[in-house]
Amino acid sequence: MPRITFITSDGTATVVENADGTVMEIATENSIAGIEGACGGVCSCATCHIHVQPEWIDRVGPPDETERDMLEFEEATHPGSRLSCQIELTPDLDGLTVEVAPLQ
Amino acid sequence: MSQCPYHDPFKDAREKSAVLPTQFDGDPVPMILGLKDVRKAARDFKTFSSNAPFRIPIPAEQDVRSVRQFPLEVDPPDHTDYRKIVEPFFKRPTQPEYITRVENLVGELLTDACQRDSIEIVREFAIPLQSRALTYLLNMPESEADVWIQWGTHVFRDQSGVSKGAEMEAYCNQLLDAAAANPGDDFFSALIQAEFQGRRLTRDEMLGFANITFAGGRDTIINTVAVVIAYIAEHPEALDALRENPKMVLTATEELIRFTTPLTHIGRVCPVDTDVHGETVKAGNLVSLCWASANFDESIFDAPEEVKLDRKPNPHIAFGNGAHNCLGAPHARLLVRTLLRKLCELTSSTQLIEATPKVEKEADYERQNAYESLTVQISGP
Numbered sequence: 001m002p003r004i005t006f007i008t009s010d011g012t013a014t015v016v017e018n019a020d021g022t023v024m025e026i027a028t029e030n031s032i033a034g035i036e037g038a039c040g041g042v043c044s045c046a047t048c049h050i051h052v053q054p055e056w057i058d059r060v061g062p063p064d065e066t067e068r069d070m071l072e073f074e075e076a077t078h079p080g081s082r083l084s085c086q087i088e089l090t091p092d093l094d095g096l097t098v099e100v101a102p103l104q
Numbered sequence: 105m106s107q108c109p110y111h112d113p114f115k116d117a118r119e120k121s122a123v124l125p126t127q128f129d130g131d132p133v134p135m136i137l138g139l140k141d142v143r144k145a146a147r148d149f150k151t152f153s154s155n156a157p158f159r160i161p162i163p164a165e166q167d168v169r170s171v172r173q174f175p176l177e178v179d180p181p182d183h184t185d186y187r188k189i190v191e192p193f194f195k196r197p198t199q200p201e202y203i204t205r206v207e208n209l210v211g212e213l214l215t216d217a218c219q220r221d222s223i224e225i226v227r228e229f230a231i232p233l234q235s236r237a238l239t240y241l242l243n244m245p246e247s248e249a250d251v252w253i254q255w256g257t258h259v260f261r262d263q264s265g266v267s268k269g270a271e272m273e274a275y276c277n278q279l280l281d282a283a284a285a286n287p288g289d290d291f292f293s294a295l296i297q298a299e300f301q302g303r304r305l306t307r308d309e310m311l312g313f314a315n316i317t318f319a320g321g322r323d324t325i326i327n328t329v330a331v332v333i334a335y336i337a338e339h340p341e342a343l344d345a346l347r348e349n350p351k352m353v354l355t356a357t358e359e360l361i362r363f364t365t366p367l368t369h370i371g372r373v374c375p376v377d378t379d380v381h382g383e384t385v386k387a388g389n390l391v392s393l394c395w396a397s398a399n400f401d402e403s404i405f406d407a408p409e410e411v412k413l414d415r416k417p418n419p420h421i422a423f424g425n426g427a428h429n430c431l432g433a434p435h436a437r438l439l440v441r442t443l444l445r446k447l448c449e450l451t452s453s454t455q456l457i458e459a460t461p462k463v464e465k466e467a468d469y470e471r472q473n474a475y476e477s478l479t480v481q482i483s484g485p
Binding site for chain 2: 036038039040041042043044045064066067069070073086
């Protein structure tokens with residue numbers, strides 16, 4: 001089972017081992033500050049915005065059109081901006097590090 | 105909606121044009137129809153401003169209230185500071201003890217419903233549920249709900265035709281007086297103690313916050329609850345699917361909220377003459393951001409008139425979008441999620457006995473997303 005690291009806006013790193021589900025689900029289950037996931041993961045609310053670290057962008061892949069449209073209006077966007085509800089943490093993402101986008 | 109597929113009243117208009125030119129209150133109002141266009145307009149407060157007391161809800165409300173609603177009828181950056189004052193209350197629904205209270209409330213109401221031969225959902229279930237749950241949000245004694253229940257489905261425009269707006273304002277004034285004399289940790293005390301940009305709120309501002317808190321989350325939640333119950337009565341297999349896959353409650357909630365889209369639209373004012381997808385809006389006139397059309401936009405949603413409980417992604421904007429995104433969304437989501445879970449747990453069947461749809465009739469569309477009354481028989485497990 002993969003491991004994931006969340007870095008919150010105050011710089012705190014939280015490592016979750018044996019993580020399962022989407023990155024948003026893992027974040028909310030572990031009370032990561034700044035990830036609300038209000039809509040439960042259907043790409044409707046943009047309260048799970050994260051920045052994928054540059055070295056992981058290719059492996060995580062780009063957002064699809066629905067997600068891109070949501071991110072278009074978000075502030076604090078970044079080349080690695082993703083809505084974490086749309087990223088399933090698969091074994092090949094073992095070791096992924098993401099930063100929580102600053103809250104507006 | 106009952107016994108037939110939902111009819112999206114904006115479908116033809118959306119095929120023809122980006123906007124439906126229509127009229128409200130005797131003035132021309134183009135309704136923006138497509139999801140991407142509505143979302144873009146909702147974000148562009150300079151072109152489409154909320155700085156228009158009484159005119160952001162459509163039709164306008166100067167006849168049913170005496171105060172500007174806060175933070176709804178204000179643009180950023182002031183809007184941001186006003187909103188921060190009440191945000192902590194509206195985030196309470198994510199607290200575990202709050203979730204437990206809502207679970208207990210829905211459980212109590214459903215258990216009671218199961219013991220009756222039949223129950224009229226709007227008056228005997230949805231209004232008490234909405235009113236009692238609101239006491240949790242505002243951190244007030246649950247007995248206050250007894251007052252609110254008397255206000256009916258819509259404080260301003262109930263089917264009786266009598267607006268309870270003045271009664272509600274007088275009630276809010278009394279609560280503010282009581283909070284000023286003896287502040288506690290409820291919503292009204294927070295308003296009394298709040299600071300906005302280095303000063304206290306005026307009484308009208310406090311009343312404006314209270315006004316939308318009571319009016320905005322009322323018919324919307326009541327109507328959504330009724331639509332959910334009607335949907336379950338007509339689709340008993342839905343609860344089996346949710347029992348089999350409890351996680352689907354989350355997607356089902358979003359889908360039923362998209363399907364209901366309890367608030368058809370909201371207004372914005374153009375401060376200067378503006379071309380809105382080919383329609384000229386004169387300075388000071390309104391446009392409508394039509395959530396109900398956007399949420400059935402076939403370029404975004406596959407088979408939008410179908411309820412797909414596992415629809416994902418589901419980028420609906422039933423709670424609006426942008427800075428004015430519905431403050432009550434976490435509370436509303438919790439109520440619908442809890443309702444679905446408790447229906448799975450505590451009921452075996454819901455039979456439709458009588459349904460009288462409520463139709464929103466306007467100059468260029470008719471929309472049904474609610475019930476005047478909905479009588480069902482709910483059976484326990």
